[in-house]
Amino acid sequence: MELTKREKRRLRLEKMRQQSHEAQDEYSQKLEQQKQIQESGQKSKSKYYIIASVLAVIILAGLSYSIYSLNKPSTYDAFAKCLNQKGAVMYGAMDWCKYTQAQKAMFGNSFKYINYHEFSELAGIKKTPTWVINGAWYENVQSFEKLAALTGCKL
Template sequence: MPENNKFKCEKCEREFSSKEALEMHNNSKHYGATKGLKKLDSVNKKKIRNWAIFIVVILVIVGVAYFMAFRPETPGRYDDFAKCLTNNNVTMYGAWWCPHCKDQKELFGKSWQYVNYVECSTPDGNAQLPVCEKAGIEGYPTWELGNGSRIDRVLTLKYLSGLTDCTLP
């Protein structure tokens, strides 16, 4: 038993009148300082480590997603060619549901965004939009060249290049 019935904290040297008061002090002020808390402390270290690993994994996932979403766009292979077609008033008329139009778009890849394109189908796919009716479009895809001539089929990029002054890379 300590002197004068006093219990002294080993960490801060504060004195207490009972062992229970000292334990409460140690639990609140010096967490893990008592022998009984060492087992609990190791459990908490495992939890902290697991949470730290979880947070690091989440940060890595968020970082990769951010990098993928906001990385600089690399130009498409046919960007200049597609821009040249548009500058020379070459237009493709098509429909969202048309498999041949999809094939034509895939030939351009990322560069398709620069092609002058007119959507002819209604959203439900059951009718033609007025802009295409007025233009007399009867099949898809229809390419209209700068001189007003039209070709109703998928065209290779080489063929389009031959019809225009636009050169392929």
């Protein structure tokens, strides 16, 4: 059974319409995919900005606290300044002596007010740290109470 020209033309047109609809459907799907990609990209960008903002706030807060901590007077500032005014001198070996480092750690940030020298600057020092107060030598780590009693400084 042969198809007439008219039927053949109708079949061709129908086939072209189907192909056209398929092409339109493919195009619509691609557009939808692109929209989804753009939306997900925008979502990820906004997430990135939120995370970056939170990190920036945390870093700024940490820096602010660090600066505040460094600038606020330490607990023993007045005591360390008094020891210095009374002529107390600490000799030690900061690089390798754990006891000298422990004495320094007791003062914390206030140690900057202590009159500190390396033990090699004074002949005769056998133990570190050694405190020289009013001409007397006191070897080893000294408690704040003992330093206060020897100098008359208040804690």
